[in-house]
Amino acid sequence: MENKVRIARIQVNLTQQQLAEKIGVTRQTISLIEKGKYNPTLKLCLDICYTVNKRLDEIFWVEKERDEK
Helix, strand or coil, X not given: CCCCHHHHHXXXXXXXXXXXXXXXXXXXXXXXXXXXXXXXXXHHHHHHHHHHCCCHHHHHCCCXXXXXX
């Protein structure tokens, strides 16, 4: 899943460890989310958004792929 967690985190000058501590997860979880290898719960997505002062759609919105025939 593509997301903009890394960009938003850097914009507010947080390391992965600092973000993880603020929202109560491990640094490894943040790393996996940023790489798109972990699909976070809605609650975790919201916690990230609140911490980096972004809206959910700014970080996690994924455009639906169109089926071209």
